Amino acid sequence: MKVLVPIKRVIDYNVKARVKADNSDVDLTNVKMALNPFCEIAIEEAIRLKEAGTATEVIAVTIGAKASQEQLRTALALGADKAIHIETDEKLESLHVAKLLAKIVEQEAPELVILGKQSIDSDNNQTGQMLAALTGRGQGTFASKVDIANGTVNVTREVDGGLQTVALKLPAVVTTDLRLNEPRYASLPNIMKAKRKPLEVIAADSLGVDLTPRIELVAVHEPAKRSGGIIVDDVAQLVDLLKTQAKVI
Amino acid sequence: MKTLVIADHDNGSLKPETSKTINAALKLGFAVDVLIAGENVAPMSEIVASIAGVNTVLVADHSEYAHQLAENIADLVLSLAPDYSHLVASATTTGKNFMPRVAALLDVAQISEIIDVVDADTFKRPIYAGNAIATVKSLDSKKVLTVRASSFDLQGEQAPAESRVVDSVFSSELSAFVSVEQTESERPELTAAQVVISGGRGMQNGENFSLLNGIADKLGAAIGASRAAVDAGFVPNDMQVGQTGKIVAPNLYIAVGISGAIQHLAGMKDSKVIVAINKDPDAPIFQVADYGLVADLFDVLPELEQAL
Known part of the structure; x- marks a missing residue:
């Protein structure tokens, strides 16, 4: 079984995003970039399926500028067999990304697509669901457990108030939540080996997808700041202030 | 121009997010209909009809909708979409699950987790973990939105609006419900607690x-x-x-x-x-x-x- 893992290069999760002075966007100049944390979990799950003998091939794919090849090499170092880079300098929306990925799904015909539930930059949480819709597949979003047997994937989903398990007919799309697994680190020999693994580059505009923007970014602002509070001496003072000043208890 | 809100519930009780999402939807400035899809949802549909500002309640009551499977709910919403300019759901795990599917099938973008309605096309939403607030304008003719309910107020009550039965049943072969494990708790839900x-x-x-x-x-x-x-x-x-x-x-x-x-x-x-x-x-x-x-x-x- 072939597994496709779409991944994204994003701001490192430890870095605080800053808004540009002209309020046009977030400033990413000289900011440390990394693999989106949910994508790491997706790669890990695919590699585990391969180690378990369920998957035969793991393909990582990303869409973005040339620098995103760095994240594809990370995926290869973690154990992906090959990588596809859909190259574009345009800032794409989830719908565009899903449409481009649908083309790769058509081309590679993976039985399973595993991707992160959201990227920590745009926080959209859309691509997996859109890809499932566009490819006519069932979707198992926010997965905390994935079991594959007899042409079916059982996905346990993290939902408000508990866990829901659904059975999806393969081929299917799964999006990862935090508790699915704990991603490994790439070893130095594997990082070296990854440099020799195949990485195919495809120009985004060669795939016949309309990439016209559907959303205009009007402005980006800093969120309203909370004014600093006070440090209380003890529990008694805290309870008193909550009762008499804040009036919340 | 007309808005459809998809109610969030667990077949037993209506989630408070629904009322707050209706509050957000009313800010668009058009009539707001509410779809409630599930199994045995009649008692909840009465509650929805009494939320201030609701125009008509659409009731889709069928076992196929019992577990809010994204494939079935998306197809149902899609079938109702021609009558509406705005489709709005709460950004709960249910809304986040089916709504992007609806958007893709309509070939429109989705604007996720709005925290403010600037006008019928323009919305504010947090990005980068809330370290920045983006103002975005939808260029699509139909808008698909999810709402961060905590940014909006609960609606008051009204004399019940009329309801209409939606009897189309969408049953996708793609997915099936297996089980659910509710976290047992006597406490209020996190998103609803004071x-x-x-x-x-x-x-x-x-x-x-x-x-x-x-x-x-x-x-x-x-x-x-x-x-x-x-x-x-x-x-x-x-x-x-x-x-x-x-x-x-x-x-x-x-x-x-x-x-x-x-x-x-x-x-x-x-x-x-x-x-x-x-x-x-x-x-x-x-x-x-x-x-x-x-x-x-x-x-x-x-x-x-x-x-x-």
Whole structure:
């Protein structure tokens, strides 16, 4: 079984995003970039399926500028067999990304697509669901457990108030939540080996997808700041202030 | 121009997010119909009809909709979409699941987790874990939106609006319900609670979370956790407050042993009053707290429970 893992290069999760002075966007100049944390979990799950003998091939794919090849090499170092880079300098929306990925799904015909539930930059949480819709597949979003047997994937989903398990007919799309697994680190020999693994580059505009923007970014602002509070001496003072000043208890 | 809100519920009770999502939808300036899809939803449809501002309630009552499978709900919403300019759902795990599917099938973009309606085309939404607020304008003729309910108010009541039965049944072969495991709790849900008390890595282990119980009981609070506490395996993920967990905005938020990572602040910084208890005076949580107490939580928690 072939597994496709779409991944994204994003701001490192430890870095605080800053808004540009002209309020046009977030400033990413000289900011440390990394693999989106949910994508790491997706790669890990695919590699585990391969180690378990369920998957035969793991393909990582990303869409973005040339620098995103760095994240594809990370995926290869973690154990992906090959990588596809859909190259574009345009800032794409989830719908565009899903449409481009649908083309790769058509081309590679993976039985399973595993991707992160959201990227920590745009926080959209859309691509997996859109890809499932566009490819006519069932979707198992926010997965905390994935079991594959007899042409079916059982996905346990993290939902408000508990866990829901659904059975999806393969081929299917799964999006990862935090508790699915704990991603490994790439070893130095594997990082070296990854440099020799195949990485195919495809120009985004060669795939016949309309990439016209559907959303205009009007402005980006800093969120309203909370004014600093006070440090209380003890529990008694805290309870008193909550009762008499804040009036919340 | 007309808006369709898709109600969020668990077949037994209507989620409070639905009323807040209707509040957001009314700000678009058009008539608001509400679809309630599920099994045996008649009692809830009456509650929906009584939410102020609702024009018509569309009731799709069928076992195929019982578990809110994204494939079936998306097809149902898609069948109703031609009558509406705006499709709106709560950004709960249910809305987040089926709504992008609807958007893709309509070939339009989705605008996720709006926190403000500027006009019928323009919305504000947090990006980068809430470290920036983007104002975005939809260029599509049909808008698909999800709403961060904590940013909107509950609607009042009205004399019941009329309801209409939607009898089309969509049954996809792609997915099937297997089971559900509800977290048993006597406490209010995190996103609905007026008071939330959350523990972080400073709690040291899962057992110590029981130190929060007595305080939560006295305050009628929900109990949450930071991602660090979830990652460390102290508590289940559905207790997580943060960018990748639940977004809450209660009247009172008490952070215990939580350092205040960006990730966590994104989930609670809109709370009305924030209390932080941490033994590290340099913890970033104190920068957003209205009241900070620098002390060992194991000393403070029993004392606080006594004092309430």
